[in-house]
Amino acid sequence: MLDFHHSWPYERVANDIYFEECPFCHESPVLIPIRKKAVDAAFEGIKTHIVMPCCHESIIIENMDSDYIWATDALR
Template structure:
């Protein structure tokens, strides 16, 4: 079972991948440096280092589904605020 505290919701709009809030600094509507192909790779189990452009917070992604990114560690739901 996937631990919910290690997940973060994302949205796809066209070819862009966004998160509503940054789990590190709390910035709103953050455009991620992830392409749709990389999301497919994550779904297949390929790991990816993600650096948030708003605050340079680093996160290792270990999986994804159609709604959530799965990280290697727990994420703060307060978003740094």
């Protein structure tokens, strides 16, 4: 089971994924630079790496569901 401290909510608008607020620099809203192929892999539990465009912090997505990304490091 994944720890809730390692999760962050996201919104999907068409094919784009947004964070309401960056977990690192708190900029709002942030378009996440992730391809559909990487999203599909994350839904299957394959680790995916993203770099936040606002502050260049790195997140390794361990899993993804319809509401949250689950990262290897704590985001909260």
